[in-house]
Amino acid sequence: MDKIIDSHHHLWRVDDLPWLQGPMTPRIYGPYDAIHRDYLLEELHGESAPHGVAGTVYIQCGWPPDDAAGETRWIQSLADESDTPMGIIAWADLADANVGALLNAHSESANFRGIRQMLNFHANAQYCAAGVTATTMLDKAWRRGFAELAERGLTFELMIFPHQMADAAKLAREHPHATIVLEHGGLPADESPDGRAEWHKGMALMAAEPNVVAKISGLGMFNHRCSAESVTPILSEVVNWFGAERAMFGSNFPVDKLWSTYSGMIAAYESAMGDLSNPERRALMHDTAWRIYGFDKLETKNG
Numbered sequence: 001m002d003k004i005i006d007s008h009h010h011l012w013r014v015d016d017l018p019w020l021q022g023p024m025t026p027r028i029y030g031p032y033d034a035i036h037r038d039y040l041l042e043e044l045h046g047e048s049a050p051h052g053v054a055g056t057v058y059i060q061c062g063w064p065p066d067d068a069a070g071e072t073r074w075i076q077s078l079a080d081e082s083d084t085p086m087g088i089i090a091w092a093d094l095a096d097a098n099v100g101a102l103l104n105a106h107s108e109s110a111n112f113r114g115i116r117q118m119l120n121f122h123a124n125a126q127y128c129a130a131g132v133t134a135t136t137m138l139d140k141a142w143r144r145g146f147a148e149l150a151e152r153g154l155t156f157e158l159m160i161f162p163h164q165m166a167d168a169a170k171l172a173r174e175h176p177h178a179t180i181v182l183e184h185g186g187l188p189a190d191e192s193p194d195g196r197a198e199w200h201k202g203m204a205l206m207a208a209e210p211n212v213v214a215k216i217s218g219l220g221m222f223n224h225r226c227s228a229e230s231v232t233p234i235l236s237e238v239v240n241w242f243g244a245e246r247a248m249f250g251s252n253f254p255v256d257k258l259w260s261t262y263s264g265m266i267a268a269y270e271s272a273m274g275d276l277s278n279p280e281r282r283a284l285m286h287d288t289a290w291r292i293y294g295f296d297k298l299e300t301k302n303g
Contacts, residue, residue, distance in 0.1 A: 002282050003054040004266075005289035008183065008217040008250025010061040011075065013038050019062050026126040029221040029255055039254040041078050047253065047262035054286070055084050055295050057250070059157065060091040060116050068092060069105035076109035087113040087293040089157050094145025095136075103152060113293050114155030114179075120187060122161055127189065129159070137167050146171070150178035155292065157215075159183045162195075165202030172209035179292065182206055184218035184252070185234050191223065200237070207241035213292055214242045216284070217250030226260035228271035235272045235284075244280035248288040 014020045020036060044056070058079075063071040072090045079086040088111045092102045106112045118129035119137055136142055137160075149156055158180050160168055165186065172180050186206065188199045206212045216235050220226045238247050251265060260268075273281050290296070 002286060003052050004249065004285045006048055006053050006056045006251045007248045007289040008059050008215055009044060009056055009253045010059055010255065011039055011041055011044065011078070012061055017062050018064060028127050029258065030224060032258060034258055035254045041082065044253060051262065051266045053084065055086065055290065057087040057089060057289065057293055059089045063091070065093065068102060072106045072109045072112055076111055079111045085295045085298040087111055087295065089114050089116050089155070091116060093117060094149065095139055095142040096145065097141065099145045100148060111298060114157060115149055116157035116159065118159045119164065120159050120161055121164060137164065137171060147175065150175045155179045155181055157181045157183055161187045161189065162199040162202035165205050169205040169209055172212050176211055178211055180212045181215050181292065182212055183215045184221065185214065185216050185238055188234060189222040203241055213288065214238050214247045215250050216247055218252035218256060220256055220259050224259045226256060226265050226268050228268050231268045232272040239276065239280065239284065244276065244283035245288060247284050248292070249285050
């Protein structure tokens with residue numbers, strides 16, 4: 001396979017993350033004893049480099065809100081020592097009246113590319129992001145923060161369930177200059193016929209907005225599988241809707257490490273892409289992420 005961009009991964013030190021300290025609480029992806037430990041860049045590189053990973057995108061992972069800029073500075077310090085480019089998606093509460101100050105602080109790090117504020121709301125409390133309500137995306141203050149993000153040319157990483165996609169598509173339509181990355185294949189958690197129908201409807205709405213890009217990642221968070229059989233139907237439909245030029249691969253490591261090795265994941269994606277042309281494969285595994293996250297603007301040791 002050609003070079004790969006892993007568009008979605010985390011790194012962490014347990015001491016930085018309150019949710020990894022003390023007794024483990026229910027999470028969207030189930031028991032996580034095996035990753036209740038530090039996961040650092042050396043380990044990610046060791047797992048991904050043999051597969052030709054030429055760049056990665058770090059996604060915020062729950063530092064205390066009052067130290068959100070500290071998370072970005074830490075990752076920037078790692079990126080400065082890395083041979084491969086690393087984009088940084090940080091955290092901010094877009095409803096905060098002072099969000100501009102935090103965006104300024106994030107922007108002091110050269111690799112900062114955008115914000116993720118998880119908006120996934122669900123009847124099952126274990127599937128909900130902390131502090132999110134059914135109307136967070138509709139809140140006027142939140143919309144003002146989103147507009148400021150778009151004005152700055154920053155990406156917004158969107159993590160939602162299918163029943164939230166009508167509102168999200170409207171958001172994208174009202175802000176056509178914003179770049180929205182729909183994470184984790186649109187969280188197709190419900191594998192029943194009705195659940196799949198709702199996912200199909202929502203994904204079609206999202207794909208109709210040209211400023212939305214789909215990230216095919218984290219597909220095992222609910223069924224705890226990563227195989228050609230589990231990846232193929234999601235990947236095929238996402239590519240059919242969005243086109244490979246608006247879709248990208250992400251490992252979601254170390255979370256997906258709970259049910260897959262990096263090698264096993266790459267093998268599953270290679271098999272799932274069996275019907276795609278070589279240009280489509282390159283777009284999905286490299287070119288889309290390279291373009292969306294502006295890796296051509298990053299200076300690395302390798303030039």
